[in-house]
Amino acid sequence: MNQSAKRYSPLQVALIGGALATTATLSVIGSAWCRSVQAALQDSPKAIVDQVWQLVDHEYVDSTFNKQDWQATRQSLLSKNYSSSEEAYSAIREALKKLGDPYTRFMDPKQFQSLTNTTSGEVSGIGIRMELNQKTNVLTVVEAIENSPALKAGIKPGDQILAVDGKSTSSMKVEEASKLIKGKAGTPVTLKLRRLGSNDFDLKLTRASIEVPTVTHSVKQDGNRRIGYIHLNEFSAHAATQMRRAIADLNGKQVNSFVLDLRGNPGGLLQSSIEIAQMWLENGSIVRTVDRRGGSEEAKANHTALTKRPLAVLVDNNSASASEILTGALKDNQRAVVVGSQTFGKALVQSVHQLPDGSGVAITIAHYFTPKGTDINHKGITPDVKIDLTAAQQRQLATNPNLVATQNDPQYARALAALSNNRYAQPIPNKTSERPSGDRAADLKY
Numbered sequence: 001m002n003q004s005a006k007r008y009s010p011l012q013v014a015l016i017g018g019a020l021a022t023t024a025t026l027s028v029i030g031s032a033w034c035r036s037v038q039a040a041l042q043d044s045p046k047a048i049v050d051q052v053w054q055l056v057d058h059e060y061v062d063s064t065f066n067k068q069d070w071q072a073t074r075q076s077l078l079s080k081n082y083s084s085s086e087e088a089y090s091a092i093r094e095a096l097k098k099l100g101d102p103y104t105r106f107m108d109p110k111q112f113q114s115l116t117n118t119t120s121g122e123v124s125g126i127g128i129r130m131e132l133n134q135k136t137n138v139l140t141v142v143e144a145i146e147n148s149p150a151l152k153a154g155i156k157p158g159d160q161i162l163a164v165d166g167k168s169t170s171s172m173k174v175e176e177a178s179k180l181i182k183g184k185a186g187t188p189v190t191l192k193l194r195r196l197g198s199n200d201f202d203l204k205l206t207r208a209s210i211e212v213p214t215v216t217h218s219v220k221q222d223g224n225r226r227i228g229y230i231h232l233n234e235f236s237a238h239a240a241t242q243m244r245r246a247i248a249d250l251n252g253k254q255v256n257s258f259v260l261d262l263r264g265n266p267g268g269l270l271q272s273s274i275e276i277a278q279m280w281l282e283n284g285s286i287v288r289t290v291d292r293r294g295g296s297e298e299a300k301a302n303h304t305a306l307t308k309r310p311l312a313v314l315v316d317n318n319s320a321s322a323s324e325i326l327t328g329a330l331k332d333n334q335r336a337v338v339v340g341s342q343t344f345g346k347a348l349v350q351s352v353h354q355l356p357d358g359s360g361v362a363i364t365i366a367h368y369f370t371p372k373g374t375d376i377n378h379k380g381i382t383p384d385v386k387i388d389l390t391a392a393q394q395r396q397l398a399t400n401p402n403l404v405a406t407q408n409d410p411q412y413a414r415a416l417a418a419l420s421n422n423r424y425a426q427p428i429p430n431k432t433s434e435r436p437s438g439d440r441a442a443d444l445k446y
Helices: 010-017 031-038 044-059 070-078 085-097 109-120 149-153 174-181 239-252 270-280 322-332 391-399 410-418
Strands: 105-107 122-125 128-132 139-144 160-164 188-194 201-206 208-211 215-222 225-232 257-261 285-290 296-300 311-315 337-340 348-354 360-369
Touching: 044 070, 044 085, 044 360, 070 085, 085 105, 105 109, 109 122, 109 348, 109 360, 128 174, 139 149, 149 201, 160 174, 174 188, 215 239, 225 239, 239 270, 257 410, 270 285, 270 322, 285 322, 311 322, 311 410, 322 337, 337 410
Parallel strands: 225 257, 257 311, 311 337
Antiparallel strands: 105 360, 122 208, 128 139, 139 160, 160 188, 188 201, 215 225, 285 296, 285 360, 348 360
């Protein structure tokens, strides 16, 4: 059934579909042409090909399609017969390559499911973090996640996982074991565990849907100052809620200032970055998006900041997308001092669509600009205090995570020095104090 695809602005996408817009529509190109391909579209692989083409045709940010004849591309795609979904997927990917945009891409069902798991901030399993212990070379529990089946069952850090459902984990990589342990919520899994001071034992657990922690926080002492350190590793659907809890907890512990660590954060949902920016900013613009027709929308702070204490933001060249939106908002409003390396440089917004066969497509629908109108695409954000880590320093922090956010971490140490300046304690007043409309955008990091 052909139907016109309704157009939505970038700041409406998440309002409509949350993290993932799930529309899959066909537009009317012309009655004669549509009739000529209607029979062909009964073939499922070909239908997927055309649905992807239609979505790109309606939404892609570049109306010239990278100077490609997009109509001719459709005719070429539909002139072929696809004996399998894989053939159709390959044809779609080849067509999208011509757009010259790595962020507009097709995902097979497995890849799409992986993306939805990432952006949802949830995983179905038992809720443990594990590693291959370097000394024993045995799969070992690092942590049982809060409110998880593992924690409720009494699994402890240091427990060794000897088998999963009777299959030995000897010589098994973490990724292999993870695939065995994960599964549909409500299904059982049995682990054979070894714990210091006790005999090996089997433990049967029931998998559940678990909220993945994306925010960690702690109080760090620096002389007579109490620093509220927050690390955010992903802008998932639960990131804003977890950030709110972290700020509230640190406020209750009477910290003097904050360090927000976005190093290595590849981005995620723009909605989350806007909500988190509003927790730090009392007034001011957060981000402005522009679609292919020149339509512009702006998200603003809404007088709901949770703290006015001094703030430093740590970034590196892997801080991308939603991380750069948050960093740009805090920097341009002079709410925070930004410390670290040049950021990645991704200023594009994607919408994501699930297709009927479980596959999906991400399409770049808009360009975004920082509050001062800066285009950071392919450029990144330049920190207020630029300090690059040497290769040796990066290795040291990677192999000794306990050194992160200590005086042995040069970027963190420089942030503490910058925080002695109370300039970053108060947000700058803004003449316009209108509350935003409530619309949100879905910006996916990939």
